[in-house]
Amino acid sequence: MPRLLHGGHLGVAFLLICLLAMGAGVSLAQEAAVPQSPPDAERGLEIFAARCANCHGAQGGGDGEMAANLPNPPTEFKDSDYRQTVVPSDLFNVITHGRIDRGMPPFGPESSNPLSEAERWDLVAAIYSLSTPADSIEAGQSLYEAHVATDGDDTSPDLADLGYWFRRSNAAVLEELESSDMLPADAELSEGGKQAIIDYARTFSYHYVDPSAPVEPIETAAIGGQVTNGTSGETVAGLTAVLRGFTPELEETVTMTATVATDGRYRFELSQVPPDLVYIASVDYNGVNFNSDVNQLSRSDPALELPITVYESTADAAAVRIEQLHLVLDFAGDQLQVSELYIFGNHEAAVFVGETGDQEEGTVKIALPAGAENVVFQRSFGSLERFAPAPEVIQTETDWADTVPLRPGQGTLALLVQYVLPYQSGMRLAHPVSYEVENASVILPDAGVSLEQEAWVSQGAQTLSEGTFLSYGRSGLQPGEAIMLTLNGRPQRVVDAQGNALLVRDEREELIAGGGALLVVVAVAIYTIHAWQRPGPAPAAVGSDADSLLQAMADLDDAYEDGDVDDDDYLVQRRNLKADLITIWREE
Numbered sequence: 338m339p340r341l342l343h344g345g346h347l348g349v350a351f352l353l354i355c356l357l358a359m360g361a362g363v364s365l366a367q368e369a370a371v372p373q374s375p376p377d378a379e380r381g382l383e384i385f386a387a388r389c390a391n392c393h394g395a396q397g398g399g400d401g402e403m404a405a406n407l408p409n410p411p412t413e414f415k416d417s418d419y420r421q422t423v424v425p426s427d428l429f430n431v432i433t434h435g436r437i438d439r440g441m442p443p444f445g446p447e448s449s450n451p452l453s454e455a456e457r458w459d460l461v462a463a464i465y466s467l468s469t470p471a472d473s474i475e476a477g478q479s480l481y482e483a484h485v486a487t488d489g490d491d492t493s494p495d496l497a498d499l500g501y502w503f504r505r506s507n508a509a510v511l512e513e514l515e516s517s518d519m520l521p522a523d524a525e526l527s528e529g530g531k532q533a534i535i536d537y538a539r540t541f542s543y544h545y546v547d548p549s550a551p552v553e554p555i556e557t558a559a560i561g562g563q564v565t566n567g568t569s570g571e572t573v574a575g576l577t578a579v580l581r582g583f584t585p586e587l588e589e590t591v592t593m594t595a596t597v598a599t600d601g602r603y604r605f606e607l608s609q610v611p612p613d614l615v616y617i618a619s620v621d622y623n624g625v626n627f628n629s630d631v632n633q634l635s636r637s638d639p640a641l642e643l644p645i646t647v648y649e650s651t652a653d654a655a656a657v658r659i660e661q662l663h664l665v666l667d668f669a670g671d672q673l674q675v676s677e678l679y680i681f682g683n684h685e686a687a688v689f690v691g692e693t694g695d696q697e698e699g700t701v702k703i704a705l706p707a708g709a710e711n712v713v714f715q716r717s718f719g720s721l722e723r724f725a726p727a728p729e730v731i732q733t734e735t736d737w738a739d740t741v742p743l744r745p746g747q748g749t750l751a752l753l754v755q756y757v758l759p760y761q762s763g764m765r766l767a768h769p770v771s772y773e774v775e776n777a778s779v780i781l782p783d784a785g786v787s788l789e790q791e792a793w794v795s796q797g798a799q800t801l802s803e804g805t806f807l808s809y810g811r812s813g814l815q816p817g818e819a820i821m822l823t824l825n826g827r828p829q830r831v832v833d834a835q836g837n838a839l840l841v842r843d844e845r846e847e848l849i850a851g852g853g854a855l856l857v858v859v860a861v862a863i864y865t866i867h868a869w870q871r872p873g874p875a876p877a878a879v880g881s882d883a884d885s886l887l888q889a890m891a892d893l894d895d896a897y898e899d900g901d902v903d904d905d906d907y908l909v910q911r912r913n914l915k916a917d918l919i920t921i922w923r924e925e
Contacts, residue, residue, distance in 0.1 A: 370454070371426075371499050372499060377462060379544065379636070380463075381456075381459030381461070382463045382548060383612075384459060386613060388444065390585070393411045393413075397414030398415050408439065411439075420469060421508045429461055432444050432457045432460055435448075462543035470536075471549070473532070473537075474533070474536050481537050485519055485534060486520075493518065494514070496538055502542035507532065510538070511535050515531075554611055554612065555639050558608075558640070559640045560604070560605045560616055560618070560640075561642065562603060562644040563644045564578070564645045564647065565644065566647055566648070566649065567648045567745065568686045574597050576621070576622060578645070580605050583616075585613055585615075589887065590611075591607075610639075612635075615631050615633050616632060616633070616643065617643070618645060619884065620647065622648075623649070623650055625742050628884075629645045648744070650687060651689055651690070652690060652691060652692050652694045654689070657701060658681070658682045658684055658772060658775060659681060659773065660682045661776050664676070664780070665781075668828040671760060672757045673757065674755070675709075675758065680750075681751070682747045683746060691740075701752075701771075701772070702738045703752065705736070706766055714752060716729075716753070717751035727739070729741050730752070762825075763826065769819050771816060771817075773815055775812060779810075780808045785826050785827060787826050788822060789825065791823065796810050886914055
């Protein structure tokens with residue numbers, strides 16, 4: 338089967354996102370406000386584990402499981418040079434506004450899931466704790482007490498002033514101490530000793546925690562939540578709530594059940610709890626599994642709320658919208674490669690289980706053109722950065738259908754279908770849509786093939802390093818109408834089955850290999866810019882929720898232990914499953 342998606346071009350997508358952010362007036366030069374009290378690294382490390390470790394690594398080594406997917410390697414906080422040169426206020430601004438060009442998302446007000454100002458300062462404290470060895474602080478305290486004069490003159494820096502520390506790097510502080518009378522020039526100190534003094538003195542401005550120290554368990558904790566029917570607004574009782582706890586490696590170490598009481602609440606009592614576990618609660622309601630968000634216990638507040646919202650089921654297809662439909666066309670020899678990305682939304686406060694009322698017979702439907710071959714369905718997990726096989730999509734007598742219920746909300750389902758059609762010098766691609774399409778787009782390489790505009794409106798050309806691409810858009814298709822494309826012309830540039838660019842001289846001359854792989858672009862201004870990734874070895878078939886992914890990980894572990902999966906495939910598949918699960922969990 339021809340390869341339809343090609344990765345390795347994340348930098349282009351991130352650059353476009355960055356340009357959009359600049360157009361929205363995002364400024365990275367804004368002055369960071371000094372915190373009113375020293376930030377707390379213990380709180381910050383909890384946030385770091387939940388929001389940052391998947392890229393920067395659990396210990397700040399830049400080796401998180403998502404690091405390989407970024408256009409540039411994540412910052413390695415444990416690098417001693419980084420600790421000497423970073424300025425806390427600059428770090429706070431990067432956390433707040435992000436560095437889209439490097440794959441760093443914002444965590445300030447521009448984020449869809451922002452951190453408070455205090456939480457962002459706690460992250461700064463956590464990064465200093467990750468960067469600073471405990472033995473350097475211990476040695477620095479002794480040297481500080483022996484060599485640093487704390488009663489300097491008026492020109493000496495005020496080391497008790499938070500603003501002083503947050504606007505200077507360690508290297509800058511050391512230089513100022515050496516030029517003042519606080520650190521005598523005749524003090525017999527090595528460079529390492531001087532740096533240790535600054536490591537210790539900086540703890541005047543934040544609460545340091547040794548990340549490598551043994552972590553004491555939380556003695557007692559309680560996890561509970563309210564189960565609410567999102568359709569009726571009423572509480573739900575009598576269900577069985579399941580609590581699962583996972584290590585940072587996503588190994589399930591806690592499984593507990595409890596009955597939802599008459600007031601709609603469930604509760605679990607725990608003791609001697611490792612503080613790094615993450616928890617998710619779920620219930621089954623009318624044959625559909627509903628999860629809470631994922632969260633962690635806090636030592637300072639060992640009572641965690643995990644509310645769960647369930648919904649009634651509906652068979653009314655009027656609830657379904659195709660909010661975005663993107664068609665990406667490519668040419669390979671005498672074939673047209675088509676990728677159609679459907680973004681589904683459910684505009685009713687009920688779970689759509691298909692028009693028959695039985696989700697196993699199909700929920701949302703997708704029609705394909707006559708003659709479509711090599712049909713493959715994939716589904717996205719949250720951010721559209723990763724796709725996994727979608728074996729839940731079945732072929733019916735008339736079309737294809739998902740068997741996963743469509744949950745309420747915007748963009749709650751993303752399905753990608755890929756197929757090929759024969760192509761010579763023109764064709765009409767057409768198939769009906771079963772639901773209202775709010776917006777649709779077509780993207781194809783500028784390779785000598787034209788699209789008759791008809792209802793399509795040109796959105797211009799995009800010139801990238803891989804070539805020039807034409808884009809078109811339209812809106813307002815009604816259920817039962819056809820999506821229709823009329824293509825004319827023989828492509829002057831195609832790709833072979835391996836994705837290599839080829840030039841077409843004429844019909845009698847052979848195809849000559851060109852340079853590089855053709856980028857499949859799904860960049861649409863009315864939606865967003867996303868980057869496609871090349872899949873690794875085929876993972877186990879998985880569903881679209883956390884339970885299915887966790888079961889797939891368990892099955893993969895069993896297969897590996899039985900010798901059915903080799904080492905390389907096991908590592909790649911488990912990393913991909915873990916990344917998909919984290920993607921779901923980050924959508925809070």
